């Protein structure tokens with residue numbers, strides 16, 4: 001099989017992994033090491049855009065899709081009837097360098113099925129990164145997917161070369177993991193995440209100390225400067241959104257995850273009878289990302305965002321019809337309308353349609369002059385949505401509108417103009 005045929009198989013096999021962000025990396029400049037490539041901090045997500053509008057592209061491949069494990073949800077599981085391929089270390093290195101030189105990619109995302117053993121596989125993955133960094137002086141972005149059961153020494157070496165490391169938590173509960181991925185072990189996953197987290201913190205702390213003492217020699221060897229991330233599969237088990245978000249919050253808090261990625265389960269050929277026949281609606285994945293953002297940056301609690309009322313038709317789930325912030329506001333109409341001239345910043349932030357930046361602007365602006373309805377238009381706020389939830393000196397929504405039994409239907413009808421994530 002030639003390299004291009006392998007590429008076709010192994011790039012396709014890698015597409016199910018959502019955790020390939022390239023954001024938040026450190027600056028790495030090839031001019032310093034006489035090599036090739038560079039990364040700049042603050043880049044966007046894989047197949048997304050940087051703040052300056054550039055599209056980030058990573059060569060996203062598996063080293064091999066042969067795998068000894070039998071994770072029911074995975075197309076590469078040992079019993080799966082798919083064409084298999086395996087790259088050699090040199091093939092991955094050469095492809096990366098060639099694609100980089102041709103400007104097709106800005107980095108590499110490398111994962112692998114488990115062959116022979118966790119350590120053997122991890123050694124191969126690390127060897128690719130080592131060769132790129134040390135022999136080819138490759139300065140582009142490298143994200144390595146690490147194998148939790150691999151030895152801590154190998155994970156430590158991976159941290160030396162990679163901008164980001166990730167370990168997939170896979171499923172929101174240990175019970176589901178045991179059932180659907182019997183060879184995986186929740187404790188090893190947690191242990192390895194903890195190891196990565198302490199390596200990352202140690203490196204960060206050494207940099208702070210070196211800055212404070214103005215002594216670069218105090219900086220510890222580089223360790224995954226762009227942090228760690230993980231991925232959770234949504235819809236392969238019966239975990240509701242509250243369980244998924246609780247697991248994510250725990251991971252953010254315990255291991256300072258840069259991101260938790262949510263990947264909607266997609267049915268695979270010859271799937272196990274343990275799995276649902278259909279994937280969850282894609283919008284569920286989108287709502288989880290929105291809720292994740294609100295939990296981390298807007299101060300909401302999980303129970304506030306998911307519907308925990310006893311009479312709810314879908315307890316513990318996010319609304320699919322409207323975004324989680326609007327859904328909260330609809331459930332808490334008694335908290336509205338909010339007087340934009342008097343309310344504190346946190347209260348304004350809970351108004352559907354007002355994001356962090358505009359909440360700050362409103363608070364600053366009202367110090368100069370009382371806010372009027374037209375000030376909201378000037379800030380390009382989504383007036384049609386906002387008008388029910390706020391008062392200004394010249395705007396007072398009728399209380400009957402908020403209290404109307406069909407209030408939520410106003411927004412469901414406007415679904416096609418749904419607010420964006422940051423509002």
Ligand code: SF4
Pocket residue numbers: 067068069070071074075076077078112113114181
């Ligand atoms: S370990 Fe599990 S999830 Fe990873 S490639 Fe093998 S079967 Fe797929």
